[in-house]
Structures are given as C-alpha cells and as structure tokens.
Amino acid sequence: MEKLMEILMEINPDIDYKTEKNLIDGKILDSFSIVNLVAQISETFDIEISPKYLIPKYFNSVDAMWEMIQAILDEE
Amino acid sequence: MDSIWKIFLTTVTKFPQKIAVADQNSSYTYEELFAKIKSINSLLAKYQRKNPIAIFAGRNIDTVAQILAVIGSGNYYIPLDSSLPKEKLNAILADAKPVAILGQKEDEKVIENLNFQGDFYTNLDSSDKDCEFSPLSGDEPLYMVYTSGSTGNPKGVLKSNNAVISFLEAFSTLFPFEEETIIGNQTPLFFDASAKDLYLSIYNGATLEIIPTEKFILPVGLVNYLNERKINWICWVPSALCLISQLNAFMEVKPEYLKRIFFVGEAFPVKQLKKWLENVPNAKYVNLYGSSEIAGVCCYYEINNNLENIDVLPMGKAMPNCEITLRDEKNQIINESGVVGEIFISSPALALGYYHNEEQTNAVFFKEDNKRVFQSGDLARYDEEGNLCFVSRKDFQIKYMGRRIELGEIEAACDKLPEINRCCCLYDEKRKIITLFCELNSELTVSEIRNLLKDKLATYMIPGKINIYEKLPLNANGKIDRQLLKKTIM
Structure with a gap:
C-alpha cells in the first residue's frame, strides 16, 4: 500500500488519496495520467493490468486500486 | 466565399435537420444552432464591429453557439480556459481588452476575481430574434488565440477569415468528407487545434461530437463512447490515441466506425501506431504538422501499412495551399536530403500576426516576391523520398x-x-x-x-x-x- 501511495504522490502530490473515493468519476485524476499510473503499478508490482480492469470502479480510490492489484496477483 | 459566416449559412440552408453539434447531454441541428445564435446575437448588437470578445470555452454545444454568434456579430473571438491562474487570465485580458466575455454559469466566480470591468454574459437568451448580422470577412480577423511566450507575457495570434477558408478548401480537397461524417472532438475548444474540428465540420456539413473530458482518463470507456456515438473521423493529439493502444484497450473493445484518423501536435510513437494499424486496419491514418501562426496545418504524411524502416514518422509534404522551404542560416534554400534547415512557410493560411506587437510580428513574418512568409523556428530535414522530417525547435520550446x-x-x-x-x-x-x-x-x-x-x-x-x-x-x-x-x- 505504501508503494502505491508513493506512485500516486509522484503523479499528483496535491490529492488527498486517503479520503478521496471519486478519483475518476470526480475528474480528479488528470486526462492521460492513467497511462503513467498503470505503467508504474505494473512495473512496481510486476503485474500485467488487463484492459478489463481499466474502468472507473478499479481506479476511483486507493483502496479500489489496492484490491485490483491483489486480485491480479491472486489470478497469476 | 469570403467569410466563415457565409459558409455557416450555406450549410444551415443545405442541412437544416442534420445534427451540427452534440455533447454528452444535448445536441443542436444546424437549424437549431442558428436559432440559438440569433438569440445570443441580439445581445451583442450593441458593440461596435471589429472588437475582440472573449469566450470562456466549455466542452458543450453552447460554447459553439457563442463562438458563431460572435462571428455573426461582426467581431472576433478569443477562446480562453477559465481554469487558468488568475494572474495569467488578467494578463491576457489586459493585453486583448475584450469588450465582453461570454461564459458558462460556473465562470461567474472566476470573473469576480479578475480585473475585468466589461460585460460578462452567461445566460444568453434574448427574446429578440430579429437581429442583423454584419460579419467580418476576407482578411479581417476571425479569432485570436493566446500562446505561450518566452518572456512570460501573453502573445495573441490573429487569424483571418481568408486564412481559415484557405485551409478548409485545401484540406477538404485532399481528404474529401463522406456524407455522414461524425467528428469526435478531443482538443478543448480554448485550444487553437480545435478550430480544425469546428470549421471542417461546418464547411462540410458534418456533425461535431464534443467528447467529455473525463472520457480521456480511462481507455475502455472512451472507445465505447466512440462506438455509441458512431464517431468516424478524429483529429487528436497522439497522447490521446496512445491512451487506448498503450493500455491495450483493443483487447477489450475496438473502435467500430473510425475511418479517418489524423494526429497532430507531437510525434506519434511508431510502436503505438503499429498497434492501431493492426487493430483498426480499415482506417486511413495521417500525420499532420502545423503551427499557431498558420490556420489549420501545413504538412501531411499519409501512413501506409509498411512502417518497417521508420523510426520516427515524417511530417511529409506541404499542403496544397502551402509552399514550404528549408533554409540554412544564410537564408539559402536546402534541397538535398539529410541537411538540417529551418522551415519557412508561405501560404494564404498564414496568421495576420501577433496582436498589438509589430516588433514580434516583423521578426518572423516578412514579404518576399510579394508573398508573405513565416519563419517557423522549427528545424527539419528531407528524407530520401523528399518527405520533411522534424528535427527540433530552434529555441527551448x-x-x-x-x-x-x-x-x-x-x-x-x-x-x-x-x-x-x-x-x-x-x-x-x-x-x-x-x-x-x-x-x-x-x-x-x-x-x-x-x-x-x-x-x-x-x-x-x-x-x-x-x-x-x-x-x-x-x-x-x-x-x-x-x-x-x-x-x-x-
């Protein structure tokens, strides 16, 4: 979780990720920043995020992203 | 035709029932758009002609109506991003001195914090629909965009009706529009690049679909939206196209209607383009190159399927309305391949110049054999096939x-x-x-x-x-x- 936080802080340090539950639907994450985010998560956790996960549900909050990472790790 | 306004009226007469512009929630047919413009226009009638009017451009159909209303009123518009920092907006407003600002409801708070004394309108609906139109035409200005200036001072580039029309004619001859073209707009309407989408749409009687910004955050939803709206023509920045290919969204869903894919603004990584060619093989792909100082674009490169030996996409050849030369530091024209030179453009599509800044205008625009020439500051070379290839900027841009x-x-x-x-x-x-x-x-x-x-x-x-x-x-x-x-x- 800490590593995920680090990645997010690097992308945009001004977001309060601990409380924010609406990162995508609330247009809080910038357009195009997801490319960078997905690349860094894939590299850091050594996973492949398939496009079926690329929907708001899995990116709206840190917890959602963390659950997605765990789910992918379990699949592998 | 010598004015965008006349072109618009012609299209309204030809395709009254066709959808002119749509956003996520609403749409106007050409006839409805014209009616909306009339209701805005009667409010603008009190301003003298040839004044700048700023527009806080949103991603909605009413911004398009506001733009055309300003044009019909005989003034020219300045599209602005109301989320720019206060200091920057104030600097632009101080430079341009617009007589009025048209905007969105949510911009009221922004206006309160700016040093702007003129009129600000959000709810533009007057019952008086019998206004007269007195549009600017020919070499008179159509709009002005502000670009980043190296000194930190805002720099306004003025473009004329003739310049934009020259681009529209050349582009539409080179890449003819099909009957039912639906343009998927990606660039915000406060950016110059969006003028291509808007005016090509009006000129060819197409439909302009303004795609919501949030669709550009995640790729699967974006492709779904393209399919829902049957979008078949796009001109995007490569970053937006890469969002789809880089994250392998094609594994989940593919664009079903796309036939023309143009990209402009930066280099499209060849690796990503290959993924597009594999997954959307029936579309035509064209790399475009332009500059704020010219209406539309001035170079194009049509992609063929063989990208084997290409590391970086060429900018290609000059548009039919442009003459391009590469020159060395002594202003000598370079014809041989491989030699780096600066791009000089001569075209009726050139901008009028920088607003209220003769010195900067004369530094890069000049006359040569009775033709206007623009010195672009971009360095390029020719490849073996005579295509122009971008090298770098001369300065730190x-x-x-x-x-x-x-x-x-x-x-x-x-x-x-x-x-x-x-x-x-x-x-x-x-x-x-x-x-x-x-x-x-x-x-x-x-x-x-x-x-x-x-x-x-x-x-x-x-x-x-x-x-x-x-x-x-x-x-x-x-x-x-x-x-x-x-x-x-x-």
Missing part, C-alpha cells in the same frame, strides 16, 4: 500533450518567486516530464514550490518533477550547465 510550451515561460514564472535563486527547466523526452532544477534561498519543500507556481502557470505547465540543488552546476561561460543537467534526467 517543447510540445507537451500536444500543447506548445516555452520552457522559458516556466523559468520566468519561477524566477518571479522570491524564494528561488535561480532555476532551469528541461524536458525529459523519454518519460515526458517537465523537470525543474532550482537553487533556493529559503527553506521550501517541493510541494510548496508547486503550490506557489499554481498561481502563475497553467496546470499543464507545472513541472512534474522538481529537483532542489544547493548549487546549480555552471558551464565555462558561467551559465547554468543545461547539458550536464540534461544528462541527469537521461
């Missing part, structure tokens, strides 16, 4: 997310902060991050610097990475050693 940014402007903003001793801004091409190197004279954290810069710069210009140095390295001339710093980010 970069393209980031398709937007033109002067690194000097970011440095100028940083230098204004009393806490920063000196600084240097570089672009990390590989990771696509604007990096700031600075020397401080008081204790300041990276996020504090970022916060201070927010009041001075547009969000997309705020450095993604900030490196604080106790002492910045200097070269033999006593200047900040950019080459050495560049190595640290390579």
